[in-house]
């Protein structure tokens with residue numbers, strides 16, 4: 001009976017999957033939205049953090065920061081938002097979603113004089129945004145708490161008067177509310193000046209807002225493979241009816257601790273979703289069937305085909321692959337990862353090869369991953385700057401006509417070579433020699449004869465972390 005209920009629920013929610021697509025988000029607000037008091041507000045302000053969270057789901061999410069320090073919702077306040085150029089900018093942004101977080105500055109005595117206008121002014125702003133050609137969905141936020149009176153801002157007015165008014169507006173205008181007040185209650189340590197959240201506090205805001213927009217509190221990928229699939233569903237089933245915060249996807253934004261139908265529905269909304277690992281710098285899937293460009297799924301580093309590599313749409317390990325002739329075929333990229341800068345890794349599926357051939361190299365640098373010129377074992381020439389440091393060789397020959405997943409990972413202290421997700425060589429190496437050249441795929445550092453790869457190449461990934469095999 002239980003299983004049948006499961007299947008039924010699964011089938012019902014499956015029909016709803018795929019409704020979450022990337023959109024343009026305009027963040028309207030005051031100095032808390034702007035990011036006052038955050039050292040690097042363009043990186044750590046809540047809109048920037050929100051964009052990063054959303055882009056785990058889809059690279060096309062776009063979040064604009066239209067915060068204005070000191071701005072009030074009240075049009076008779078001392079700095080009405082509607083008279084700021086940011087208001088025009090936010091409307092010209094053509095948003096699909098608008099997040100309004102105002103009210104904090106309205107609690108100042110000179111502004112709260114006009115409290116009687118609050119509902120009408122807020123309604124007018126909601127209507128103005130809803131009337132844009134892009135017909136955005138408007139969300140309103142309960143302001144974050146104030147932890148002391150500062151600049152005339154009143155913690156009590158926010159809590160006792162503004163919060164209930166926001167609820168009232170939400171009902172009257174049928175607009176969804178994001179409760180940033182509850183999200184940050186008791187978190188005074190995240191507010192160095194008692195009013196403005198620091199980067200961590202802005203992160204809590206971003207998480208809360210992202211949860212509301214996405215319908216899920218965090219990515220429903222419990223085993224960390226950036227895919228939402230059967231393994232994640234099984235994890236949910238195994239914890240069904242239990243109190244397990246690591247699987248508490250819903251209800252948004254705060255969860256309920258329990259693993260139940262809410263969480264299943266949230267997961268199914270992302271069924272078969274491919275998430276983006278923020279440490280994945282580039283991912284060439286090599287699934288094209290024509291052309292001289294291998295596109296980067298992460299968007300920033302499309303690779304150029306050199307020579308006459310052949311697309312093999314049916315012949316890959318994952319989808320299609322690229323065939324290289326061992327003479328002059330390769331891929332060049334503009335991705336420059338300096339080995340001196342710390343952890344990174346590179347992985348690919350490969351088939352073929354011969355002694356001396358190179359999979360990855362760095363222009364004006366060294367060969368990152370290659371087959372030993374004599375024995376054909378997998379090795380790297382990447383090493384420390386000192387004369388005592390050595391190359392690292394495995395004992396593993398991969399040129400046996402089968403597909404193998406090969407990798408090189410550096411965690412800042414250790415080099416690891418892997419084949420088929422098992423380590424085949426590892427040593428400590430405190431720091432690698434600096435090199436800022438671009439990554440070559442399928443040829444040596446100098447494109448020397450004999451260094452070109454002969455065989456198939458598929459699913460090349462470069463990370464800014466050490467992915468452990």
Ligand SMILES: [Ca+2]
Pocket residue numbers: 220221222223224225226227228229231232
């Ligand atoms: Ca997963």
Ligand SMILES: [Ca+2]
Pocket residue numbers: 247248249250251255256257258259260262263
């Ligand atoms: Ca739950």
Ligand SMILES: [Ca+2]
Pocket residue numbers: 285286287316317318319320321458459
């Ligand atoms: Ca592929």
